[in-house]
Amino acid sequence: MYMEPNSTTENRIKEAARKIFIKKGLAGARMQEIADEAKINKAMLHYYYRNKEQLFKKIFEEVAAEFVPKIFSILGEDRPLEVKVQDFVSHYLDMLTRNPFLPLFVLSELRSQPEFFENAVGIKRSGILEKLAVQLKAEAKAGHIKPISPANFMANLMSLSIFPFLAQPMLQLIFSMNTQEFKNFIEERKQLIPQFIMSSLKT
């Protein structure tokens, strides 16, 4: 009889695959390593997911789906710009502190598999960008901020929030930070980034 795909085995596979793929990427990951990590027979990987690519695709889509949509849900809310920026920064810096490898994983594989992404995330269809555009235009017209395009606004916000995690090893090396000091550095930026953004938009 058919069974919901909820068995312990399948969950173990997913957790293991997620861990290994995120650390080593599609090309670098070994099916045997995933099986070992999940403490199951390698054949089970092929039993539940046809092959490496299928397994990877599943994991990537799940990771992308938990990484990206929040960007838009926060920016699409009906609140003052400053509050949304604070929410965004606070949420992502927390999330990335817990999962510091996610950005590199997503961006690396996105480079070679852009099509995975389009499906995994329903971006274009949501009118959120237009909403943000309207807000930015309104605030500019009201003289609260300088004019700025949504693309530049989002690029700045995402850059300042995400890049430090991508460059973590480099930053730690350059500024002689240990891991705890890096965490403090990020914690500090939770305050600083919204200040940077809002200051830079002052008329």
Next chain:
Amino acid sequence: MYMEPNSTTENRIKEAARKIFIKKGLAGARMQEIADEAKINKAMLHYYYRNKEQLFKKIFEEVAAEFVPKIFSILGEDRPLEVKVQDFVSHYLDMLTRNPFLPLFVLSELRSQPEFFENAVGIKRSGILEKLAVQLKAEAKAGHIKPISPANFMANLMSLSIFPFLAQPMLQLIFSMNTQEFKNFIEERKQLIPQFIMSSLKT
């Protein structure tokens, strides 16, 4: 007799290896593919470089060495902060427009091989960071800018300049840009990023 390592073959190997490694990373690259790209026999790869890792190491060090030091040389100059920011942004946005895959390559492999980096780049030994710290402190004391740590200053500058290239596929997807439009976007940011940075530092 011994010959300078300058033969056409060796250069072909280096160019090919660079291209393939940057596109696919260490794990994703195939020695045969590099040989094909260089139009030489695969055995030549092992004749000039002992093995895949050696070849990769050589390429990575060269790439890192042309990617990183300029960061410090520009920021270490004896010029006004605003000029240095403009120089930095202008230089890197040009360079990355020509080599958009470099950052992802460097940061990806840096994550798994941090030791390559320390050797490849003589960062710590140069007193440039101290110099920047002094300048930031002086400008703050003189009331020209808000106080900011060198780490935050550099993180902001690098984030705003480099991240868009890492996220290029995502940005193009979200904002429906084709490649030319993305180039225009970057061109526009050559002006905008220095403005952002300096505005955000206004007292």
Next chain:
DNA sequence: AAATAGTTTAACCAAATGGTTAAAATTACG
């Protein structure tokens, strides 16, 4: 309990891949 469907295992396989080798071709040079 017998039959059936679903799950797990161990052994196996073919292709891909990094690497080697020995001989051939080419170049340097007394």
Next chain:
DNA sequence: CGTAATTTTAACCATTTGGTTAAACTATTT
């Protein structure tokens, strides 16, 4: 020229790797 050193090639090798298979095991159903 002739000999030694260097470069290049083709064939080969061992291991790794993704994937398969058939049998054993475990529920589930009737």
